[in-house]
Amino acid sequence: MRNEEARLADCLARLSFCDEVVVVADRCTDGTEAIALRFGAKLVSGSFPLEGPRKAAGVEACGGDWIIEIDADELVGETLASEIRIAIHTAPAGDYFQIPVDNYVGDTLVRRGWGGSFGTSLVGRLYRRGSKHWKEQRVHPGVTFDGPLAGVLTRPIIHVVDDDIADMVARLNRYTDLRAQDLADIGDMPGLWDNVFRGFRRFFKCYWGREGRKEGELGFLIALMAGLYPVISCLKAREILKRGRAPSGTLIELWPNTSAAQSRKGAPKAA
Structure with missing residues (x-):
C-alpha cells in the first residue's frame, strides 16, 4: 500500500482475529507506517513498483500457514472473521478459498456488473502460504495457485472501491x-x-x-x-x-527494467 493513512486504521481495527498482521508500505510519505506500528503490525517498508513482488514480500514476512490478503480500502466483518477461522481450522483439502466482495461506491452497494480489470466480486484471498503466485505487473497482476480450490466462503469482504x-x-x-x-x-x-x-x-x-x-x-x-x-x-x-523512439527508429529505454531490478496481505495479513 502507498500513503493510505486515511483508511488504514479502520482496516487494521478489524483484523484482531489474526495471529499476526503484516503491512507492506510502498514508498509511503504520510502516516501509514506510524499507524501500522501503532496497531502492532509487522512493517515491511520499501520500494515496490510492481504489485506482484509487493504482495510476495508481504507473504514472505508472514509466519503462519494461512494468509488472508486484505487491502487498505477493505474491511473484514466479525462474521467473515469467524468464517475464516473455522475454514482454516477444519483441515481443508484444498489450498485456497475464494471470498465474495461487496463493492461500495460511496454509501451505495453495487453487487453486479464488476469485471474487465475494473473490479471483481469474488477473490482468492485466503490461501496456504506459498501456494499463490503473482506475475510481475504494476496493476492487477495475473495469479496462479499451486493447489486445488478448498471452497467458497459465504460472508463478503467490504470494499469501499470508490468514494x-x-x-x-x-x-x-x-x-x-x-x-x-x-x-x-x-x-x-x-x-x-x-x-x-x-x-x-x-x-x-x-x-x-x-x-x-x-x-x-x-x-x-x-x-x-x-x-x-x-x-x-x-x-x-x-x-x-x-x-521513446529516436528519429532513426531506435527505441530508447525510458526507465530501468523494474522487473529485473526488483529483488524482491494462520491468518497474517499483507496489505
Missing part, C-alpha cells in the same frame, strides 16, 4: 497509467482496434452478462469504465513508445 464518481474516473486514469507502462515494457506497439473490440466485449459482458444494467446509472458507468480500460491503456502505451 464517488470523480474517484472512479481518477481510478481509471491511475490504472490505465500503470497498465500502459506494463504494455510499453513488452516493447511491441499494441494494436488499437484489437483493444477497441476488447473494450466493446468488456462493456457488454459487464452491462448484460454480469447484470450491471440492474444497478442503474452506476452499473452503466462501471461497464463503461471496464470497456474504456483496454482502449485508454493501449493509447497511453503507444504514446509512451512513440516518445
Whole structure:
C-alpha cells in the first residue's frame, strides 16, 4: 500500500482475529507506517513498483500457514472473521478459498456488473502460504495457485472501491497509467482496434452478462469504465513508445527494467 493513512486504521481495527498482521508500505510519505506500528503490525517498508513482488514480500514476512490478503480500502466483518477461522481450522483439502466482495461506491452497494480489470466480486484471498503466485505487473497482476480450490466462503469482504464518481474516473486514469507502462515494457506497439473490440466485449459482458444494467446509472458507468480500460491503456502505451523512439527508429529505454531490478496481505495479513 502507498500513503493510505486515511483508511488504514479502520482496516487494521478489524483484523484482531489474526495471529499476526503484516503491512507492506510502498514508498509511503504520510502516516501509514506510524499507524501500522501503532496497531502492532509487522512493517515491511520499501520500494515496490510492481504489485506482484509487493504482495510476495508481504507473504514472505508472514509466519503462519494461512494468509488472508486484505487491502487498505477493505474491511473484514466479525462474521467473515469467524468464517475464516473455522475454514482454516477444519483441515481443508484444498489450498485456497475464494471470498465474495461487496463493492461500495460511496454509501451505495453495487453487487453486479464488476469485471474487465475494473473490479471483481469474488477473490482468492485466503490461501496456504506459498501456494499463490503473482506475475510481475504494476496493476492487477495475473495469479496462479499451486493447489486445488478448498471452497467458497459465504460472508463478503467490504470494499469501499470508490468514494464517488470523480474517484472512479481518477481510478481509471491511475490504472490505465500503470497498465500502459506494463504494455510499453513488452516493447511491441499494441494494436488499437484489437483493444477497441476488447473494450466493446468488456462493456457488454459487464452491462448484460454480469447484470450491471440492474444497478442503474452506476452499473452503466462501471461497464463503461471496464470497456474504456483496454482502449485508454493501449493509447497511453503507444504514446509512451512513440516518445521513446529516436528519429532513426531506435527505441530508447525510458526507465530501468523494474522487473529485473526488483529483488524482491494462520491468518497474517499483507496489505
